Amino acid sequence: MKANEVLDNLKRRFPNEPEYHQAVSEVLATIEEAYNEHPEFEKSNLIERLCIPDRIFSFRVTWMDDKGQIQTNMGYRIQHNNAIGPYKGGIRFHASVNQSILKFLAFEQTFKNSLTTLPMGGGKGGSDFSPRGKSNAEIMRFCQAFVLELWRHIGPDTDVPAGDIGVGGREVAYMYGMYKKLARENTGTFTGKGIEFGGSLVRPEATGYGNVYFLLQMLKTKGIDIKGKTVCVSGSGNVAQYTVEKLISLGAKVVTMSDSDGYIYDPDGIDRAKLDYIMELKNLYRGRIREYAEEYGCKYVAGARPWGEKCDIAMPSATQNELNGEDAKTLLANGCFAVSEGANMPSTPEAIEVFLAAKILYAPGKAANAGGVSVSGLEMTQNAQKLSWSSEEVDQKLQSIMENIHGQCVKYGKQEDGYVNYVKGANVAGFMKVAKAMMAQGII
């Protein structure tokens, strides 16, 4: 089947899955050339096999809330592709979670993990459970009930889950605790674990730091210094927080952060003390970003995203499709020259088109946010060796992985005029490795 026929075919067979179609369509549009150079791929129907997940588990999760009422949610695990290593990818808890969203994430994860140079396949899981407003006890009971179903499908060499939106250290710990009880083993089947029970140093920081390391690589190609640059960051979760931390330490000025209710604009820049306030607000009190504006007397815009504010660099770090074509045009009009994605698929196809047409530095999430899963891979290595590395060692490895991913993007994405199309570079580099591994292993 030809690459363009595959998408039509998937749309017909899996209707009502727009996010999945969007992720597949972005990749297919960029790998066509590489695909056509290998007629053996078409003969073995490789693209279709690569786009359709190996398997999908879906299950009901039943738990009791604090009022004693019995609640049900849906739980899923998508094992997308394990050609280069065990399925690997996070778990998302959010009211919006459905099969389409998890299929897009598992598909993206497969390419991302391939880029990391570590032996990890792609997977994703989650639930439409919303952690918002839930007590700690409710979170624990839900995590335990979720793992009661999930545990039979995962293992250190088969499928290794981690965190994502709505799942951080607390949730991973509750899930891992239950997993160990059921599986009777201590081999580190989750990553993002606490440091006391097999977690890796720098894992919490890894996605945000990694995104900044990738950005630095892009800026280097143009001889631009990050110091003094104004940056708009969206989100205020794990990824956004450590993106801001690294940016501050490098002398950049971060003027925005957001949550699903709105964004704050601080023209003086978020400094270390203000970031500490946000970390406490979000990680401990689980409050809203609006409270930052009240605390520091700055602007808060309800129900909007920060892309209308003037900046040199934008780092979308909240969620999928949070930056559309109009936002992209506004950013460009305001002088933005670099966009590096901390979230998965935050830019819509229209936005990507605008960035590429303007030939600005634009890094898609599957390259720029791969630092998180990379350190997850390093956590797996440490668990397998039954030892732990220092933060310097992990951070050093993270930096070289991000540099390597950047190198792969340049290798496969550099155009004749010298412009680096990081979307194409990341997709082709990620695709070629998985494709070759699949071809070598036969029709399975």
Ligand code: GLU
């Ligand atoms: N959820 C993160 C991602 O999108 C991390 C996955 C992991 O560490 O396995 O890459």
